[in-house]
Amino acid sequence: MKGKKMDQNNPYEMAVKQTENVGKLLGLDQELIDFLTKPQRELTVNFPVRLDDGRVRMFTGFRVQHNFARGPCKGGIRYHPNVSLDEVRALAMWMTWKCAVMGIPFGGAKGGVICNPKEMSQGEIERMTRRYVTEISMIIGPQKDIPAPDVYTDSQTMAWIMDTYSMNRGYMIPGVVTGKPLEIGGSKGRDEATSRGLMYVIREAAKVKNIELKGATVAIQGYGNVGWHAARLLHQEAGCKIVAVSDSKGGITSRNGLDPIKVYEHKQKTGSVQNMEGADNITQEDLLETECTILIPAALENVIRKDNANKIRAEIIAEGANGPTTPEADRILFDKGIMVIPDILANAGGVTVSYFEWVQNLQFYFWSLDEVKSRLLQMMTEAFETVYGIARSQNVDLRTAAYMLAMKRVARAMELRGFYP
Numbered sequence: 216m217k218g219k220k221m222d223q224n225n226p227y228e229m230a231v232k233q234t235e236n237v238g239k240l241l242g243l244d245q246e247l248i249d250f251l252t253k254p255q256r257e258l259t260v261n262f263p264v265r266l267d268d269g270r271v272r273m274f275t276g277f278r279v280q281h282n283f284a285r286g287p288c289k290g291g292i293r294y295h296p297n298v299s300l301d302e303v304r305a306l307a308m309w310m311t312w313k314c315a316v317m318g319i320p321f322g323g324a325k326g327g328v329i330c331n332p333k334e335m336s337q338g339e340i341e342r343m344t345r346r347y348v349t350e351i352s353m354i355i356g357p358q359k360d361i362p363a364p365d366v367y368t369d370s371q372t373m374a375w376i377m378d379t380y381s382m383n384r385g386y387m388i389p390g391v392v393t394g395k396p397l398e399i400g401g402s403k404g405r406d407e408a409t410s411r412g413l414m415y416v417i418r419e420a421a422k423v424k425n426i427e428l429k430g431a432t433v434a435i436q437g438y439g440n441v442g443w444h445a446a447r448l449l450h451q452e453a454g455c456k457i458v459a460v461s462d463s464k465g466g467i468t469s470r471n472g473l474d475p476i477k478v479y480e481h482k483q484k485t486g487s488v489q490n491m492e493g494a495d496n497i498t499q500e501d502l503l504e505t506e507c508t509i510l511i512p513a514a515l516e517n518v519i520r521k522d523n524a525n526k527i528r529a530e531i532i533a534e535g536a537n538g539p540t541t542p543e544a545d546r547i548l549f550d551k552g553i554m555v556i557p558d559i560l561a562n563a564g565g566v567t568v569s570y571f572e573w574v575q576n577l578q579f580y581f582w583s584l585d586e587v588k589s590r591l592l593q594m595m596t597e598a599f600e601t602v603y604g605i606a607r608s609q610n611v612d613l614r615t616a617a618y619m620l621a622m623k624r625v626a627r628a629m630e631l632r633g634f635y636p
Contacts, residue, residue: 227308230308234618241619241626247629250629257304260275265342277300277303277326279304279306281325285624292326292328313563319566321570324362352383393573394572409564411564412565413562415564419603431509434503437515442511464486467494468505511533521543521544560598
């Protein structure tokens with residue numbers, strides 16, 4: 216009997232399929248594959264929050280811990296109207312692989328609250344955050360599970376989480392979260408870490424493809440924290456030409472190149488990158504199909520699919536977002552000779568510097584920015600070289616190679632630990 220067809224819009228089903236396929240490639244026992252496709256712990260919480268007008272509204276939140284064979288769990292918390300348990304499950308699983316690819320002693324976790332922060336006041340978001348953290352506090356902690364910022368959460372959100380958790384324990388515990396403000400235990404370089412790591416692996420990919428980065432054209436879907444910093448760093452430090460960017464409202468393009476800082480200032484002033492002087496408005500699909508050297512999907516999941524993969528005209532795709540490419544699209548891109556640097560490697564700079572922050576918090580000893588950058592460069596470069604070596608030797612794409620590396624490391628940890636009791 217044929218199995219159920221995978222729902223391309225369900226990120227968890229996509230994550231499970233990826234894991235099953237690579238598990239079979241590695242020759243893992245089916246029982247172990249089954250274990251790796253299921254989160255070890257899931258918590259759903261429903262909680263009340265008093266709004267500014269005095270009404271009380273119920274919110275639903277999640278915290279999923281996928282695997283903690285290699286260490287405490289690690290993963291962001293997102294606030295979004297479309298947060299679902301399956302989305303959080305998928306993101307937690309991808310975090311497990313991301314940490315394992317980088318050699319970081321963490322397992323994967325993820326959290327989220329179903330809400331629209333754009334329609335909430337700062338006070339309402341703070342009260343919601345503090346209540347949500349109180350509800351999940353029994354499963355988070357510096358030695359258990361360390362949250363971080365994600366979609367529509369930031370350093371201020373992390374400050375509230377750290378304070379709430381600390382107040383309930385009776386003393387300051389900065390290591391419970393990462394991505395905090397510097398003044399209360401954050402790490403230098405954290406704001407741009409994902410984008411800087413992205414730039415480092417793009418640089419390595421360009422080397423193996425014999426591409427000169429200076430003057431190379433770049434299109435970026437998503438102009439939030441990751442997209443904007445990626446544009447700035449690639450433009451300023453690598454000499455790339457940014458030819459197209461977009462946000463949730465649409466995109467802009469200019470073959471003469473865009474100034475990332477001016478685009479950022481325009482977005483801050485108007486709420487969108489669109490309608491910028493000297494640039495032409497385009498759609499999200501137009502951006503993905505832009506002729507460019509490097510395409511960076513840095514928005515949401517499932518934007519490169521079977522129906523548009525053949526229209527991609529980039530030489531390198533570096534996944535700034537989590538899960539932007541479906542498995543069917545992966546095969547098409549691989550056959551076309553387009554190098555896809557997978558999310559679990561490409562955007563791992565964020566969790567790597569989060570790991571640095573956690574280490575600094577445990578030691579109460581903080582590093583210079585140069586030290587953070589140097590350590591990040593070393594780890595990103597080594598991870599790319601290892602993944603690329605596996606891809607070459609096994610004749611597979613980089614995503615499959617990264618999964619093979621990650622799953623082998625996690626499976627080995629589980630085998631060494633055994634199954635309790």
